[in-house]
Amino acid sequence: MTVILRNVRPWGEAASDVTLKDGVITAVSPARADAAIPDAATPDAADVVEGNGRILLPSFSDVHVHLDSTRIGLPFRPHTGAPGVWGMMMNDRRNWRTAETSVADRATACLGAMIERGTTRVRTYAQVDVDAGLERFEGVLAARETHRNRADVEVIAFPQAGLLREAGSAEVLEEALKQGADVVGGIDPCSLDRDPVRHLDIVFGLAEKYSVPVDIHLHEPDQLGLFSAQLILERTKALGMQGLVTISHGYGLADLPANQLQDLIEELAALDVSMATIAPAGQPLPLQQLAAAGVRVGLGQDGQRDYWSPYGNADMLDRTWQLAFTSRFRADELIEHCVAVATIGGASVITPQAQRLSSVTDRPGLAVGDPAELVLVEGDTVTAAVMDKLPGRTVIHAGQVVANGLELV
Structure with missing residues (x-):
C-alpha cells in the first residue's frame, strides 16, 4: 500500500505532500494547492492521510x-x-x-x-x-x-x-x-x-x-x-x-x-x-x-x-x-x-549504521530514501509543538499508520 501524507510541513518548513512505499519515503513535493482535484500521479490504491498543515517529524x-x-x-x-x-x-x-x-x-x-x-x-x-x-x-x-x-x-x-x-x-x-x-x-x-x-x-x-x-x-x-x-x-x-x-x-x-x-x-x-x-x-x-x-x-x-x-x-x-x-x-x-x-x-x-546527527542544526530523517518512521504533530512551529504537546498526532511505522489521535489503529 502506498501512503500519501497530504499537506504536511517537514520539520515545520514549507507545506509538502510526502509519499511512502515499502517502508520508506519515496517522494517529497510541494503540497498541491487544491487537493480536491484528482492527481494523475496518485496511485489508485494509495491511502491518503490529510496532514491539515501539521508538522511532520521522524517518529x-x-x-x-x-x-x-x-x-x-x-x-x-x-x-x-x-x-x-x-x-x-x-x-x-x-x-x-x-x-x-x-x-x-x-x-x-x-x-x-x-x-x-x-x-x-x-x-x-x-x-x-x-x-x-x-x-x-x-x-x-x-x-x-x-x-x-x-x-x-x-x-x-x-x-x-x-x-x-x-x-x-x-x-x-x-x-x-x-x-x-x-x-x-x-x-x-x-x-x-x-x-x-x-x-x-x-x-x-x-x-x-x-x-x-x-x-x-x-x-x-x-x-x-x-x-x-x-x-x-x-x-x-x-x-x-x-x-x-x-x-x-x-x-x-x-x-x-x-x-x-x-x-x-x-x-x-x-x-x-x-x-x-x-x-x-x-x-x-x-x-x-x-x-x-x-x-x-x-x-x-x-x-x-x-x-x-x-x-x-x-x-x-x-x-x-x-x-x-x-x-x-x-x-x-x-x-x-x-x-x-x-x-x-x-x-x-x-542502529549505529543508521543516519546520525551531524550538528545541532541538523534536521534529518524526512528525505527520499529515509525510513518511513514518522509522526505528525500539531503546532505553529516545532518549538511550539514541544511546548504545547497537543493530542492531534498521527503515527506511522514502516510506512503504515499505526496510531491516530492518541489511539492505536
Missing part, C-alpha cells in the same frame, strides 16, 4: 525505558523507595509481584501508550536477577510480540541488582541472552558491585560470546564515574566494539572539570560510544559539545510511574520538553535539536 525513539516496571494505567500509589540504587531496587523487589496486573499486561499497555504518542523505536530494559529470574524479561517479550507490527523493540537483559552481590546473578543474565535478549546490560561497576574489573569482564565477556551490544547504567558521580567510563572505553577498544556500546545516564560526567570532560567526549567520539539520557534534574549532559564531537546521543523516559519514581507518562514529546528545559535551552534551534535527539539521535543509538 520518536525511546532508548532508555523500563517497560518491566511500569505502572502506567494503574491506580496511583505513594512513593516508597529508599535512597540509593540498592534501596530503590529492594523497594521494587518488595512490590512488583503485588501489582494489580501482570508484567506482560503492564508492559503491553505502556508500550501501546508510547506508540499512540509517537514512539515507534524502543530500547527497553528487562530486569533479570535471582529474585525475578526471567519472569520480567518474558513479560517484556510478550509486550513486544503484541505490538510487533506497530514498533521495533530491542530488549536489554539488565542486571539491576548487579552481578556480584547475589550468587547466580551472572547465570541469570546469560540465560536471558540464550533466550534472545538483544543487548546485555550492566550497572555502576564501582559503587554497586564494588569490583569494576569483574563486573565489566562479565558484561563484555557475554557481549563477545553472544555478539550483542552493551548498555551500562552509570549513576556514579564525578571522578568515580570518569573512572568507570574509562574502563568501559578500554574494553570497547580492546574488543573492537566501536559503535556497539552505550553509556546510559552518565550523571557525574557533566560535573567533571572542563578539560577532563572534553577529553572524555573526544574519546567517546573516537570509539563511537553513544550516550542515553533521561533529561534528569541537576547538571545536564553537554548536548552541544557532544553534538560537535559527533557523539551519538538518545533520549528515554526511564521508569514510568513505577516503584522507583512517580514520573513518566509514555509521551516522548513531553520528555523532549524536559530535555530542553533541563538543558536550559530557549533558542528555537536548540529546542529543535532536542527533538532531533529524541528522534534520529535515538534511532542511531539503536
Whole structure:
C-alpha cells in the first residue's frame, strides 16, 4: 500500500505532500494547492492521510525505558523507595509481584501508550536477577510480540541488582541472552558491585560470546564515574566494539572539570560510544559539545510511574520538553535539536549504521530514501509543538499508520 501524507510541513518548513512505499519515503513535493482535484500521479490504491498543515517529524525513539516496571494505567500509589540504587531496587523487589496486573499486561499497555504518542523505536530494559529470574524479561517479550507490527523493540537483559552481590546473578543474565535478549546490560561497576574489573569482564565477556551490544547504567558521580567510563572505553577498544556500546545516564560526567570532560567526549567520539539520557534534574549532559564531537546521543523516559519514581507518562514529546528545559535551552534551534535527539539521535543509538546527527542544526530523517518512521504533530512551529504537546498526532511505522489521535489503529 502506498501512503500519501497530504499537506504536511517537514520539520515545520514549507507545506509538502510526502509519499511512502515499502517502508520508506519515496517522494517529497510541494503540497498541491487544491487537493480536491484528482492527481494523475496518485496511485489508485494509495491511502491518503490529510496532514491539515501539521508538522511532520521522524517518529520518536525511546532508548532508555523500563517497560518491566511500569505502572502506567494503574491506580496511583505513594512513593516508597529508599535512597540509593540498592534501596530503590529492594523497594521494587518488595512490590512488583503485588501489582494489580501482570508484567506482560503492564508492559503491553505502556508500550501501546508510547506508540499512540509517537514512539515507534524502543530500547527497553528487562530486569533479570535471582529474585525475578526471567519472569520480567518474558513479560517484556510478550509486550513486544503484541505490538510487533506497530514498533521495533530491542530488549536489554539488565542486571539491576548487579552481578556480584547475589550468587547466580551472572547465570541469570546469560540465560536471558540464550533466550534472545538483544543487548546485555550492566550497572555502576564501582559503587554497586564494588569490583569494576569483574563486573565489566562479565558484561563484555557475554557481549563477545553472544555478539550483542552493551548498555551500562552509570549513576556514579564525578571522578568515580570518569573512572568507570574509562574502563568501559578500554574494553570497547580492546574488543573492537566501536559503535556497539552505550553509556546510559552518565550523571557525574557533566560535573567533571572542563578539560577532563572534553577529553572524555573526544574519546567517546573516537570509539563511537553513544550516550542515553533521561533529561534528569541537576547538571545536564553537554548536548552541544557532544553534538560537535559527533557523539551519538538518545533520549528515554526511564521508569514510568513505577516503584522507583512517580514520573513518566509514555509521551516522548513531553520528555523532549524536559530535555530542553533541563538543558536550559530557549533558542528555537536548540529546542529543535532536542527533538532531533529524541528522534534520529535515538534511532542511531539503536542502529549505529543508521543516519546520525551531524550538528545541532541538523534536521534529518524526512528525505527520499529515509525510513518511513514518522509522526505528525500539531503546532505553529516545532518549538511550539514541544511546548504545547497537543493530542492531534498521527503515527506511522514502516510506512503504515499505526496510531491516530492518541489511539492505536
